[in-house]
Amino acid sequence: MNIKFIRWSVCATFLTSIVFAQEKKDSLRVTQLNEVVVSDTKFAQSKEKSGKIIDKITADDLQRRKGQSVATVLNQVAGVEINGNQTGNGMNVEYYIRGGRSRQVLIMIDGVPVTDASGSSMTYDLRLLPVDQVDSIEVMKGSSSTLYGSNAGTAVINITLKKARKENISGGAYFNLGTMNSVKDDKTSAQDFNQGFSFSAGSKKLTSYTSFNSTETTGLSEALGENFEIDHFSRVNALQKIGYQLTDKLSISSFFGYDKIKNKYDSGSFADEDKNSFLSEQFRTGLNSIYKYNKGELHINSSFSNLERLYNSYTAYNSTLNNYDYKSRHFNADIFNKYVINKQLFFVLGGQFQFMDMNNVTTPSSIYTVNVLNKNTKFNMIDPYTTFVYNSDFGLNVNVGARLNMHNVYGENLTYNINPSYKIKNLPVRILSSLSTAFITPSLYQLFSQYGNSELKPEENTTVEVGFETELLNKKVVINAVGFYRESKNRVDFYTNPVTFTSNYINNDLLVNTKGIETNVTIFPIKNVQLTGNYTYLQFSEEENIRLPKHKANASIGVNFTKRIQWNAQYQYVDQRADRYYDSATFSSKNVVLSSYQLVHTNISFDILPNRLSVFGAVNNLFNDDFVEVSGFTTRGRNFKLGLNLQF
Numbered sequence: 001m002n003i004k005f006i007r008w009s010v011c012a013t014f015l016t017s018i019v020f021a022q023e024k025k026d027s028l029r030v031t032q033l034n035e036v037v038v039s040d041t042k043f044a045q046s047k048e049k050s051g052k053i054i055d056k057i058t059a060d061d062l063q064r065r066k067g068q069s070v071a072t073v074l075n076q077v078a079g080v081e082i083n084g085n086q087t088g089n090g091m092n093v094e095y096y097i098r099g100g101r102s103r104q105v106l107i108m109i110d111g112v113p114v115t116d117a118s119g120s121s122m123t124y125d126l127r128l129l130p131v132d133q134v135d136s137i138e139v140m141k142g143s144s145s146t147l148y149g150s151n152a153g154t155a156v157i158n159i160t161l162k163k164a165r166k167e168n169i170s171g172g173a174y175f176n177l178g179t180m181n182s183v184k185d186d187k188t189s190a191q192d193f194n195q196g197f198s199f200s201a202g203s204k205k206l207t208s209y210t211s212f213n214s215t216e217t218t219g220l221s222e223a224l225g226e227n228f229e230i231d232h233f234s235r236v237n238a239l240q241k242i243g244y245q246l247t248d249k250l251s252i253s254s255f256f257g258y259d260k261i262k263n264k265y266d267s268g269s270f271a272d273e274d275k276n277s278f279l280s281e282q283f284r285t286g287l288n289s290i291y292k293y294n295k296g297e298l299h300i301n302s303s304f305s306n307l308e309r310l311y312n313s314y315t316a317y318n319s320t321l322n323n324y325d326y327k328s329r330h331f332n333a334d335i336f337n338k339y340v341i342n343k344q345l346f347f348v349l350g351g352q353f354q355f356m357d358m359n360n361v362t363t364p365s366s367i368y369t370v371n372v373l374n375k376n377t378k379f380n381m382i383d384p385y386t387t388f389v390y391n392s393d394f395g396l397n398v399n400v401g402a403r404l405n406m407h408n409v410y411g412e413n414l415t416y417n418i419n420p421s422y423k424i425k426n427l428p429v430r431i432l433s434s435l436s437t438a439f440i441t442p443s444l445y446q447l448f449s450q451y452g453n454s455e456l457k458p459e460e461n462t463t464v465e466v467g468f469e470t471e472l473l474n475k476k477v478v479i480n481a482v483g484f485y486r487e488s489k490n491r492v493d494f495y496t497n498p499v500t501f502t503s504n505y506i507n508n509d510l511l512v513n514t515k516g517i518e519t520n521v522t523i524f525p526i527k528n529v530q531l532t533g534n535y536t537y538l539q540f541s542e543e544e545n546i547r548l549p550k551h552k553a554n555a556s557i558g559v560n561f562t563k564r565i566q567w568n569a570q571y572q573y574v575d576q577r578a579d580r581y582y583d584s585a586t587f588s589s590k591n592v593v594l595s596s597y598q599l600v601h602t603n604i605s606f607d608i609l610p611n612r613l614s615v616f617g618a619v620n621n622l623f624n625d626d627f628v629e630v631s632g633f634t635t636r637g638r639n640f641k642l643g644l645n646l647q648f
Contacts, residue, residue: 039140039158040399040419041389042111042147042299042348043338049391051399051421051432053467053480053520057137064558064568066603067178067618067641070131074157076554076570077139078518078534082126083547086599086621086629086636088180088220089233090263090278093126097155098141098486099514099540099548103440104153104461106144110161110255112286112303113149117328117356122151122443128259128282130213130237132174132196135162141518142484143438143463146401146417149352149383153438153461154486163241164200164207171648173197178618178641180219182634183626191219192641196237207243223266224634229274231264249292257284267314269581269632275314275321282307296339296346305330320364327374328358328444336385348387348401355380358444370450377448381441382406387417395423405439409447410457413439428475432467432482446492446505453505461488481519488512514540528560547594547630549575564610569602574627581631597627603641614645 035047037054047054055077065073071085071093081096095105103121107114114124137159144152173196180191196213215235221228236259243253261280267273286303311324336350357378361371387401399419406412419434440459447454467482489511496503516538523531533555540548556570577594603618617640624638 037138039138039144039156040147041387042336042350043297045389048423048430049397051397051419051434052140052142052465053432053469053482053518055139055141055520057139059135062131062134062136063605064556064566064603065570065601066605066616066643067176067620068131068601070129070134070137070159071126073131074126074137074139076534076556076572078520078554079141079516079536080139080155081547081549081552081574084630086627087633088222088231088636089127089215089217089235090222090231090265091630091633094547095123095155095157096548098463098484098516099538099544100154100461100486100488101544103151103443103459104155104438104488106148106150106152106156108148108156108158109284110159110286111288111299111301112334113151113332113354114284114305115151115330115356116307116309117330117444118307118309118326118358118360119328120443120445122356125261125280127235127261128237128280129159130194130196130215130235132194132213133161133211133237133239134159136160141482142434142465143415143436143461143486144417145405145415145438146385146403146436147348147387149354149385149403149405150381150439150441150458153440153459153488154463161239161241162198162209162211164202164209164243166202166207167204169201171197171199172646174643174645176641176643179639180217181637181639182220183624183637185219185637187219188640192217192639194643205245207241209239209241211237211239213237220634220636221266221272222264222633223268223270223272224632225270225272228266228272229264231266233263234261236260250289252287252289254287255285258282259284267316268584269630271584271632273314275312277312279310280308296337298335298337300333300335302333303331323363325361325363326358327360328356329374331355344392345388345390347389350385352383352385353380356444360445360449372445372449377444379407379409379441379444379447381408395425397421397423405441405458407441407458409454410442413458413460415439428471430469432465432469434463434465437462440492442492442505451494451504456492456505457490457507459488459490459492459507461486476524478522479520481517483515483517485515486513510543512541512543514538514544530556530558532556532558545578547577547579549577549596551575564607565604567602567604569600572599573597574599579628579631592631594628594631597625598623599625599627612647616643616645617641618643 036044037047038044040050040052071082075082075085079098084091084093095102102123107124115122141155144156148156176194177190178192193216198211200209217233222231238258240256245251259282263278265276265278284305289300291298307328309326313322332354334352338348340346357374359374383405385403390398402416415437417436421432423430438461442456463486465484469480471478490507493508495506518536520534536552553573558568560566576596579592579594580589583590600622601620605616607614620639629635
């Protein structure tokens with residue numbers, strides 16, 4: 001298809017949509033104003049009282065990005081780079097936020113931290129989570145260990161899953177199918193299938209929510225190369241939530257989740273292998289309670305997860321299929337209380353306990369095999385913490401707090417947060433600033449594996465932020481910008497002695513710094529039209545210069561043609577990046593520079609029967625841009641998706 005014709009068609013559609021939308025009721029603007037966020041205090045408060053720029057992805061935002069995964073949606077947030085989200089579904093994704101790495105990002109689901117305790121960096125795998133279970137997402141960048149503990153070095157991603165509606169019985173089902181093409185493919189047959197259903201029931205006292213989701217994809221080889229075999233991917237998810245209102249003041253809720261991934265994978269960059277397979281299976285359960293009283297409320301969140309990862313990996317030099325079995329358990333209990341002193345001042349007092357262990361068994365065993373057994377590989381943390389929040393009546397807001405991390409292996413560690421902001425009187429401007437610290441505890445693998453070092457100390461991060469937010473033209477234009485500077489020290493690195501050739505993990509005493517600017521703009525030019533854009537500039541140390549773009553920009557448009565027809569499009573620019581891959585032919589690592597690229601995604605949805613039956617169509621990588629996200633691995637070209645949603 002002629003590229004110029006496609007581009008002119010998109011422009012014509014954009015201009016036509018603006019004219020047509022002028023006469024329609026403005027439903028896009030309502031959700032943007034007066035938002036409520038929870039990430040910076042753990043309790044709901046108006047976004048304008050927050051001293052942070054918190055990016056909130058609402059249920060409506062997710063609807064406007066139909067056909068995209070959780071990772072792809074997050075990748076459009078300022079300062080966030082989710083590497084691997086444009087490759088095959090079986091490819092691992094990495095989180096590079098503000099120049100950091102996955103270990104410095106904490107992911108929360110329904111207020112509970114999630115992690116893989118058996119991983120070398122304890123990173124949670126976002127591939128386990130289907131976007132159809134998600135209700136909203138908050139992204140709070142900066143060092144945030146005071147409220148959230150370990151791993152909150154560069155950001156906290158707070159994901160809220162869907163739940164039951166009170167005093168109502170409802171349900172839904174969906175079915176999506178799409179292509180799975182690389183740039184060189186032009187297949188029109190369906191190779192990406194997503195389906196699921198949910199059921200919700202509620203009364204004044206009892207609520208229940210059940211959902212089941214499944215995904216199956218084929219069509220792409222993970223590794224880049226000619227005539228490589230196709231790597232299949234499948235995922236199954238089940239979620240059950242039950243809530244009970246015991247009294248007007250006391251409520252309890254429980255959840256149970258099951259997630260399973262199964263896929264084939266290759267041997268690395270440009271290296272095909274049809275014998276490798278991967279299986280990940282996770283069980284999560286938890287019990288939460290809320291007690292409200294005249295001066296505040298008490299929350300108790302507890303959870304337990306059991307995760308197993310199984311790799312079958314073929315070794316060519318001795319023709320052996322090795323089995324690597326990783327198992328981990330994670331228990332978390334977080335008790336925190338909000339006490340309101342007066343209308344302007346409240347404080348949060350809490351305590352968090354975490355226990356983790358892991359088990360790693362390799363078969364067939366050899367003289368080089370060292371299994372890691374959970375009776376020896378475990379740790380626990382007990383963290384008391386407090387936060388004071390002051391909201392004045394003259395525009396000053398202050399959030400200060402501290403946490404004492406007490407770890408049974410490395411001892412104690414103190415973090416703190418100072419976050420003042422000021423709304424200028426008679427001007428629609430909020431000035432923001434913060435000084436905060438964070439810690440990243442060494443993983444079980446880094447402490448106790450055959451390369452482990454029980455003398456490791458936690459990595460430390462410090463972040464300074466200064467910024468502003470303003471609303472102009474009767475809140476039709478919202479602009480914010482933040483400049484930040486981040487230092488990290490005591491980073492845990494893998495080290496090989498050049499004389500003895502022995503290897504272990506060490507604390508690197510190198511001081512690494514990153515600085516940058518993040519800007520966001522939201523415009524409501526006319527009724528039912530929303531324009532958004534963001535830009536990120538990063539300046540990073542050479543030690544961190546892997547797959548990090550110096551410049552990155554996103555833009556989107558959302559148009560409600562009518563109450564039943566919505567059209568949306570997203571644009572992304574990613575600057576050139578440095579990368580490194582292992583060349584199996586020369587047995588050495590090669591440094592490369594990945595070219596910049598631009599992507600356009602678009603979708604349109606139509607409510608056939610309002611609140612009952614809807615359909616959508618989506619095109620990702622509309623112009624079939626040929627780009628590389630990870631050296632030696634396949635990226636997606638132009639792909640189409642169709643979907644049907646039924647509600648009752």
